[in-house]
Amino acid sequence: MPSKNKAVPPKTPLWARITKHQIIIPIAALLALALFNLIADPSFFRIELKENSAGNMILSGNLISIIDSGSELAILALGMTLVTAASGGQDISVGAAIAISGSVMLRVLCGNNSHPTSLQAPIIVALLVACLVSMAFGAFNGALVAFFKIQPMVATLILFTAGRSIAAWINNNELPIVSDETFSYFGNNIPGIPIPTPFLIAIVCFIVTWLFMKFTNISLYVQSVGVNEKTSRLNGLNPEFIKLMTYVLLGLCVAIAAFIKVSRISTINYSVVAKDIEMDAILAVALGGNALSGGKFSMSASVLGAYVIQFLTTTLYKFEVKATALPAYKAVVVIALVVLSAPTVREKLSQLSKKFRKKAPAAKAA
Amino acid sequence: MKMKKILAVLSTAALCTAMFAACGDTSSSGGSAASGGAAGGSDGPIKVGIINNDPNESGYRTANDKDLQEAFSSANGFDAKFAYSMKNDEQIAAAQKFIQDEVDYLLISAADTAGWDSVLKDAQAAGVSVILFDRTIDASEDLYEASIVSDMAKEGTTAVEWLKGQNLDSYKVIHIQGVMGSAAQKGRSQALTDAAAADSGKWEIVAEQTGEWNAEKAQQIVQSVIDSKKEFNVIYAENDDMAKGAVAALDKAGISHGVGKDVIVMGFDCNKWALQELLDQNWNYDGQCNPFQSSYIKDVIDKLEKGEKLEQKTIIMDEKGFDATTITKEDVDKYGIG
Numbered sequence: 283m284p285s286k287n288k289a290v291p292p293k294t295p296l297w298a299r300i301t302k303h304q305i306i307i308p309i310a311a312l313l314a315l316a317l318f319n320l321i322a323d324p325s326f327f328r329i330e331l332k333e334n335s336a337g338n339m340i341l342s343g344n345l346i347s348i349i350d351s352g353s354e355l356a357i358l359a360l361g362m363t364l365v366t367a368a369s370g371g372q373d374i375s376v377g378a379a380i381a382i383s384g385s386v387m388l389r390v391l392c393g394n395n396s397h398p399t400s401l402q403a404p405i406i407v408a409l410l411v412a413c414l415v416s417m418a419f420g421a422f423n424g425a426l427v428a429f430f431k432i433q434p435m436v437a438t439l440i441l442f443t444a445g446r447s448i449a450a451w452i453n454n455n456e457l458p459i460v461s462d463e464t465f466s467y468f469g470n471n472i473p474g475i476p477i478p479t480p481f482l483i484a485i486v487c488f489i490v491t492w493l494f495m496k497f498t499n500i501s502l503y504v505q506s507v508g509v510n511e512k513t514s515r516l517n518g519l520n521p522e523f524i525k526l527m528t529y530v531l532l533g534l535c536v537a538i539a540a541f542i543k544v545s546r547i548s549t550i551n552y553s554v555v556a557k558d559i560e561m562d563a564i565l566a567v568a569l570g571g572n573a574l575s576g577g578k579f580s581m582s583a584s585v586l587g588a589y590v591i592q593f594l595t596t597t598l599y600k601f602e603v604k605a606t607a608l609p610a611y612k613a614v615v616v617i618a619l620v621v622l623s624a625p626t627v628r629e630k631l632s633q634l635s636k637k638f639r640k641k642a643p644a645a646k647a648a
Numbered sequence: 649m650k651m652k653k654i655l656a657v658l659s660t661a662a663l664c665t666a667m668f669a670a671c672g673d674t675s676s677s678g679g680s681a682a683s684g685g686a687a688g689g690s691d692g693p694i695k696v697g698i699i700n701n702d703p704n705e706s707g708y709r710t711a712n713d714k715d716l717q718e719a720f721s722s723a724n725g726f727d728a729k730f731a732y733s734m735k736n737d738e739q740i741a742a743a744q745k746f747i748q749d750e751v752d753y754l755l756i757s758a759a760d761t762a763g764w765d766s767v768l769k770d771a772q773a774a775g776v777s778v779i780l781f782d783r784t785i786d787a788s789e790d791l792y793e794a795s796i797v798s799d800m801a802k803e804g805t806t807a808v809e810w811l812k813g814q815n816l817d818s819y820k821v822i823h824i825q826g827v828m829g830s831a832a833q834k835g836r837s838q839a840l841t842d843a844a845a846a847d848s849g850k851w852e853i854v855a856e857q858t859g860e861w862n863a864e865k866a867q868q869i870v871q872s873v874i875d876s877k878k879e880f881n882v883i884y885a886e887n888d889d890m891a892k893g894a895v896a897a898l899d900k901a902g903i904s905h906g907v908g909k910d911v912i913v914m915g916f917d918c919n920k921w922a923l924q925e926l927l928d929q930n931w932n933y934d935g936q937c938n939p940f941q942s943s944y945i946k947d948v949i950d951k952l953e954k955g956e957k958l959e960q961k962t963i964i965m966d967e968k969g970f971d972a973t974t975i976t977k978e979d980v981d982k983y984g985i986g
Contacts, residue, residue, distance in 0.1 A: 307777075325876070335899040342901060343877045351868055397921070450704035457707055457986055459921050470900065547896055548864045549921075551889055553705055554862040599872035605858035606828055 305570040307623040308586035315593045319344075319600075326600065341476045344596055352592030353480035354539040357557065359584040361532030365477050367508045368528040369427050371434025372564045372575030375419075376536050378445020380556040383416040383540040388458040388550055391465065396458040400504040404460040405465055414538040420533020424526035442560070450552045459547045469545030480542045487538060491581060499577075504528060508576035510523060541624065562591050565616065571623045590619070693727040694949065696720050697746030698755045702734045707919055708859075711985040712782065712939035716755075718941030736760035743767045747774050753949060757782040768792065779948055781941045783831075789961050795857070795954060796944045796963045798937055800835025806969045807884070807914060808839040809936045813913065816881065822873055823856040824866045824885040826893060828942075833858075836886045836916060854880045861886075863893030870897035882912045888922035891915030891931065906930045907972045918970065921982030926972040927980055935965045939985060 319326040329343035335336045358376055365373050390411050393402035418443060426437035460466075468479050475482075495501045506514040515521055541558075544550055568574055569590055570583030592613055603611050621627055655663060676734050693791040698720065699894055703713040713732075720728035729751070736759045745769055746754055760765060761784065771778050780795040811819070823840055826833035838882040855873045859866035866885060873880060874897060879968035883898075883905075886892035898905050898913075905911040906929045913931040916923050925931040944963055951958060 295964050323876075328875075335900045335902050335904070340900065342873070342875065346873055347868065347871050351864075351871075455703060455710050457919075470896070476667075543864070547866070547892055549863075549892075551706070551861075551863065554860065554889070555864075557860065557862060595868070596872060599857060599869055601877055602855055602857070605825055605856065608858065 285592065292570065304580045305583040305586065306393070307571045307619070308497055308569055308583050308590050310622075311590045311619050312508055312586065312593060315478060315597060319597060322601070326597075329399075334471065336473065337594050338471060338473045339476055340471045346478065347611055348589065348596050350478035350591045351480075351596070353484040354542050354556070354589060355562055355566060356484050356585045356628045357535050357539045357542075358532075358559065358563040359570070359588040360487060360491050360581060361528075361535035362563045362567050363572060363579050363581050363584040364504055364528040364571070365434070365532050366567050366574060367576055367579035368504045369525050369622065370508060370574075371413050371427070372530065372567070372574065373423060373438045373532055374561075374564075375438040375441035376532070376563055377422060377439040377556040377559045378442050378449070378532070379536045380448035380540040380559065381446050381550070381552050382419060382428075382452070383412040383537045384544040384555060385452040386549045386554065387412040387541065387544055391460055392445075392458040392463075396456040397461070399461060401460070401462045401465070402486060405468075405552065406424045409537070409541055412540060416534040416537035416540070417530045420529045420531070420536070428522040428525035446552045449550075457515050457549060457551065465545055467545070467547050469542050469547070472521060480546075483542060487535070488585065494622060495581070505578055541563045546563070546571055554625065563588075565620075566591055569616075569619055569623060572627075575583025585647075590599060651896050657911045660725045667826075682808065683876060692754065693725050694953070695724060696753045696755060697731070697734075697743070697751040698759045698912060699739050699742050699746070701759060702732050705734065705838045705965065707986045708917055708937060708939050709790055711942065712757075712927050715940045715942045716729065716945075719946060734759050735764055738768050740764065744770065747776055750774070751776060752966045754778045755945060758785045758787075759897045761786045762867055765791070770946050777952060779945055781836045781945055782939075784962075790896045792961070794948045794958055794961055794963060796941050796965065798879040798949070800832050800833075800937075801838055802964070803832075803916065803935050803937060803969075804836040804839030805837070806967070807916070807933060808843045809968055810933055810971065811841065811884075811912070811914065816912075817850075818877075819882055820854050820880040821838065821851070821882040821884050822854050822894070824859045824869055824871060824879050824890045825856065826858070826884070826886040826890075827860050828858050832916075833886060836935075840884055854878050857884070859893065860892040861889060863889040863896070866890035866893030871900070874898075874901045874903070880912065882914070884914050884917055888915040888919045888934065891922070892925075895925075895930070907932060918983050918985055920986050923970060923980040923984045925976065926970055926975045929972050932972050933969060935969045936983060938965045938967050 326344050329341055331339050332342050334340050362372065362376070365371075387408045389406070390403050390408040391401050392398050423441060425440050426432045426440075427434050430437075442445070467473075468483065470479060472479055473489055503524050506517070507519060507524045508614070511521045527639055539556070543556055565585035567584045569587030570580060570585075572579045572584060594612065598608060598611055660666055665704070669705060694888065698716055700713055703707055703710045718729075718731070719725040721813070729746065729749070731739070733739050733742065739756070739759055740763065743754060744767055745757065747767075756764075756778065760781070764785045764787050768778055769785055772791060780792055780797075782797065783793055784797055784957040806849050821840065821844070823837070825837055840853075844853050855869065855878070857869045859869055866889070870883065870893070883891065883894045885894055892915075895905060895913055899913060903910055905913050912933070914933040914935075915931060916935040916937060918934050918936045924930065926934055950961070968983070970983070
């Protein structure tokens with residue numbers, strides 16, 4: 283106790299510095315959810331090594347399910363953060379775009395026959411083609427936003443509406459099924475590796491993004507365009523190009539997310555694949571404490587936000603919330619988190635804690 | 649700089665055209681397929697206006713549309729026009745246009761149950777016979793000739809009766825529901841809920857959650873049950889996609905499923921790949937939701953053309969349930985969708 287007392291004066295600014303940090307919100311949310319589960323049922327955190335049907339040892343447990351199922355969302359959150367920061371708006375077509383690039387991937391893999399016995403093209407080729415197509419659609423969205431100055435949500439509404447029909451058209455309205463086993467490794471487990479592959483793919487994406495941010499000035503450019511387009515132009519940046527680029531990068535993220543989604547079940551259903559994922563991706567960015575009106579951003583906070591959403595979903599499944607009430611529960615938690623992460627509320631809270639701390643030593647002195 | 653702008657405009661334009669081409673293709677792929685059949689009567693083709701939901705909606709709808717296009721081809725003596733929409737007002741507008749075009753028969757799969765009265769009265773005044781297929785509407789029975797529908801509740805009871813016939817010592821069911829409130833979800837859920845309530849000593853619903861027709865959500869739901877170490881021996885998924893997702897979760901956990909294995913897997917809709925799973929003994933049961941309504945519609949039209957009266961207005965289609973132990977390769981080819 284006494285040692286803590288001594289540490290009070292230098293600790294206050296440290297505490298202030300921590301609370302000021304954006305990433306504190308998703309971390310606090312994660313801790314709150316974890317604490318809730320710990321109290322309600324500690325077995326939530328049990329992780330086991332089990333044998334799957336193919337005879338390989340894999341890890342299983344709620345936590346593994348969370349990092350597994352949350353991967354696509356986390357990857358999308360990377361791109362969505364950039365788009366939000368640069369253009370001050372969100373891309374609502376990512377779900378439809380996942381349907382398109384998933385469809386392209388299966389088209390390349392299956393050729394003209396929708397149920398081939400062997401792959402018609404190497405998986406890597408299918409992935410690359412899907413990346414290119416997805417980036418082209420990203421460029422389409424980006425061009426509308428950057429050059430035609432259309433509101434991002436309106437510009438991406440076009441693809442949001444038409445995307446799933448395009449996806450169905452690519453495969454002539456058929457639902458191809460890949461029977462090759464290696465394709466399913468990417469959405470499940472590679473034999474011999476107990477960690478789910480989607481999480482590994484997500485980790486690779488995080489590292490690549492981190493290196494990209496570290497060794498280029500992209501993060502600074504994106505922020506300056508988001509904060510003030512005119513001044514960034516005066517400083518020699520090309521805001522149109524930077525906006526366009528963020529949408530193309532989101533397209534790349536979409537293709538990778540689609541790859542995982544399609545690989546999970548080796549097929550696709552155009553009307554339901556990645557349904558409503560755009561809203562979750564935007565929510566992840568918001569939970570990360572990023573301003574949805576653009577400007578400064580934190581990628582890692584968004585990624586944590588994505589895992590918070592998955593943590594919440596898994597928790598609700600675990601506690602068998604009634605199907606009809608599920609969206610309501612989710613909404614309540616989301617409202618609480620978003621309100622807490624709002625800048626005005628955070629300011630009020632930090633003022634409150636300052637007051638509280640001022641009072642506390644006073645009380646002790648007396 | 650200018651060059652870049654032009655390039656951007658061009659690429660936008662190119663993608664735009666691609667998009668419209670895509671939309672155009674789906675709506676104009678009129679009945680070109682279809683074979684054989686005798687010419688339909690000497691007094692010219694029968695004019696039919698068909699209003700359906702978007703064929704991209706699901707594999708079921710795609711099969712439904714294909715079946716209609718093949719049945720009402722010009723080779724079979726029909727002059728059919730198609731309109732697709734998932735919105736009620738657009739469907740009603742299409743119906744009005746068909747009435748103006750003086751079609752003989754108007755076939756409707758309504759997006760929504762309400763709002764059809766006035767347009768059906770117009771049709772009656774113009775002497776157009778209306779036949780509803782696939783979905784019913786809230787309108788007086790006098791306004792249409794016949795209604796050909798699936799009985800979702802019956803699909804549910806057929807499946808549950810089959811499950812009861814398995815004579816398990818106890819039923820511990822994971823119930824994966826469709827989009828809440830949809831006709832298929834309501835009908836298929838009710839039967840199971842009733843069965844579980846009637847014999848609560850033997851039946852237990854281990855988990856009941858909506859997978860929203862989505863394979864992946866179903867996978868997460870089953871995964872969560874496995875992670876919390878609950879015992880179960882039946883998966884009752886309200887469509888094939890969700891059953892597939894559930895099976896993916898079972899495979900991951902190394903739980904055996906299928907004929908004579910630990911977990912009974914049940915699905916609905918009879919996709920071809922799903923029936924194949926039955927044939928391979930990986931699943932146990934698949935309930936049919938019949939998209940092949942054209943033969944029923946044709947029967948009705950034949951009778952009306954001959955001036956005969958229909959025995960009843962509401963015609964409920966025969967729908968089977970397939971058991972993995974009795975299914976044959978012919979069944980897969982004949983009843984499989986897609």
